[in-house]
Amino acid sequence: MLKELHLRKVGPCDELDLQLMPRLNLITGDNGLGKSFLLDIAWWAMTRQWPRALNKELVSGYVARPQSAKEGSIEFVVEGKANKEVRYKSTFSARDESWTGKAGRPHNPGLVLYAMADGGFAVWDPARNYWKKVGGQDVQDRVPAYVFSPRDVWDGLQDPERGQLCNGLLSDWAGWQKEGGAPFEQLCAVLATLSESNSEPLKPGPLTRISLDDARDIPTLETPYGKAVPVLHASSGVRRIIALAYLLVWSWQEHVKACALIEEQTTQQVVFLIDEIEAHLHPRWQRAIVSALLNVTQALARDARVQLVVATHSPLVMASAEPRFDAQLDAWFDLDLVSGSPAREPQVRLAQRPFERLGDVSRWLVSEAFDLPSPRSREAEVLIEQAETLVDEEDASAQEAQELTQKLEGVLGGIDPFWSRWRFAGAQRGWWTLPEPGQPVSKPAARKRTRT
Numbered sequence: 357m358l359k360e361l362h363l364r365k366v367g368p369c370d371e372l373d374l375q376l377m378p379r380l381n382l383i384t385g386d387n388g389l390g391k392s393f394l395l396d397i398a399w400w401a402m403t404r405q406w407p408r409a410l411n412k413e414l415v416s417g418y419v420a421r422p423q424s425a426k427e428g429s430i431e432f433v434v435e436g437k438a439n440k441e442v443r444y445k446s447t448f449s450a451r452d453e454s455w456t457g458k459a460g461r462p463h464n465p466g467l468v469l470y471a472m473a474d475g476g477f478a479v480w481d482p483a484r485n486y487w488k489k490v491g492g493q494d495v496q497d498r499v500p501a502y503v504f505s506p507r508d509v510w511d512g513l514q515d516p517e518r519g520q521l522c523n524g525l526l527s528d529w530a531g532w533q534k535e536g537g538a539p540f541e542q543l544c545a546v547l548a549t550l551s552e553s554n555s556e557p558l559k560p561g562p563l564t565r566i567s568l569d570d571a572r573d574i575p576t577l578e579t580p581y582g583k584a585v586p587v588l589h590a591s592s593g594v595r596r597i598i599a600l601a602y603l604l605v606w607s608w609q610e611h612v613k614a615c616a617l618i619e620e621q622t623t624q625q626v627v628f629l630i631d632e633i634e635a636h637l638h639p640r641w642q643r644a645i646v647s648a649l650l651n652v653t654q655a656l657a658r659d660a661r662v663q664l665v666v667a668t669h670s671p672l673v674m675a676s677a678e679p680r681f682d683a684q685l686d687a688w689f690d691l692d693l694v695s696g697s698p699a700r701e702p703q704v705r706l707a708q709r710p711f712e713r714l715g716d717v718s719r720w721l722v723s724e725a726f727d728l729p730s731p732r733s734r735e736a737e738v739l740i741e742q743a744e745t746l747v748d749e750e751d752a753s754a755q756e757a758q759e760l761t762q763k764l765e766g767v768l769g770g771i772d773p774f775w776s777r778w779r780f781a782g783a784q785r786g787w788w789t790l791p792e793p794g795q796p797v798s799k800p801a802a803r804k805r806t807r808t
């Protein structure tokens with residue numbers, strides 16, 4: 357489990373300090389402010405591997421390069437077995453292009469899973485990827501981690517020296533389904549929990565073929581319209597969900613088998629890093645995904661503590677965390693561009709924000725999480741700004757106000773709450789009169805839309 361991260365002169369922030377909570381950690385922030393980068397660093401801190409270094413097909417997860425090799429540092433605190441905390445500080449060696457620190461066997465943070473935004477996935481399993489003793493020395497000569505490109509998730513992961521590391525979703529799902537044992541039951545259960553609605557659960561259908569030239573038995577999903585759809589033809593949203601379901605089941609199954617082989621207990625900690633958790637998902641799904649993932653991961657690793665670190669751009673994801681959020685267990689962090697002194701360019705800052713229940717998605721859009729001035733279209737926002745300015749202008753005329761009203765009618769819906777403010781402000785300025793109570797609303801709000 358990851359407890360702290362402290363970065364100096366590495367990534368978009370000059371200084372970044374993150375104190376993670378034990379269960380759900382939400383990270384928001386504009387594009388390019390370093391959410392994915394932070395997850396890459398978190399993955400590295402726990403596994404000491406950079407995803408891209410282990411799989412050249414990835415388009416992210418490169419070794420972090422500090423702003424200056426002399427000043428850059430990454431420091432972190434990991435909690436491992438028996439709640440023991442270990443602090444580690446690493447600096448960058450420009451010559452070796454690598455991060456170095458105290459030598460030797462790193463601390464065991466538990467099972468670490470990382471779902472990347474583009475569908476790549478990485479697994480570090482303490483039973484399969486940890487160091488071993490050879491001739492009394494700690495050495496890392498196991499598979500360093502399982503890093504899947506989006507394609508590897510479906511077709512399998514090979515290692516040039518070690519051979520087949522994972523069969524991939526298509527082959528494993530078909531194999532598990534034919535066997536009809538525990539892995540298939542688990543997969544069905546995980547798919548059902550991740551389904552966005554109970555009335556239409558994701559349910560495997562019969563295996564099928566999709567071409568004369570393709571000898572693979574392809575898994576299918578039942579659909580509400582009665583036809584089973586091959587998973588290769590499923591929508592991107594469904595494919596993202598089934599890939600997550602498969603990788604969770606695969607990672608846990610393999611961990612359990614490996615623990616049996618080495619005669620050790622299964623891990624007490626699972627850390628799940630998820631970038632752009634909403635990627636490809638319909639709003640209905642975005643509303644359910646955080647809670648569902650927390651539930652399935654906890655259900656698989658029943659005796660372990662599960663920590664989630666989630667980056668998101670979705671107000672629905674934030675709103676959906678409201679019923680579950682507990683300040684003793686969870687936290688929300690926000691990356692922002694903060695203007696400094698006039699002489700300095702703006703700086704990227706990470707702040708932990710108090711999580712308030714805002715109740716609806718529009719409020720999340722205009723909150724510090726997403727910093728929008730209003731949840732409307734950009735055009736409406738500009739006109740509303742003009743309207744607010746006009747109200748404050750001493751010599752604004754009724755005609756100007758009427759012209760602006762016409763423009764507003766072209767972009768604002770009839771029930772937009774701004775109309776009542778505009779009506780009232782205009783009446784106070786004497787631009788028009790408000791109707792008597794009980795009378796039909798007349799100009800300007802209810803005027804017929806005029807087309808030009």
Ligand SMILES: Nc1ncnc2c1ncn2[C@@H]1O[C@H](COP(=O)(O)OP(=O)(O)O)[C@@H](O)[C@H]1O
Nearest residue numbers: 367368387388389390391392393418419420421
């Ligand atoms: N390997 C790297 N080394 C150093 N900085 C990096 C690296 N990868 C990403 N970054 C930093 O992160 C920024 C991109 O942020 P990113 O995490 O993709 O943003 P977000 O996910 O919030 O949209 C880049 O502008 C750069 O400053």
Ligand SMILES: [Mg+2]
Nearest residue numbers: 391392393473
């Ligand atoms: Mg990103």
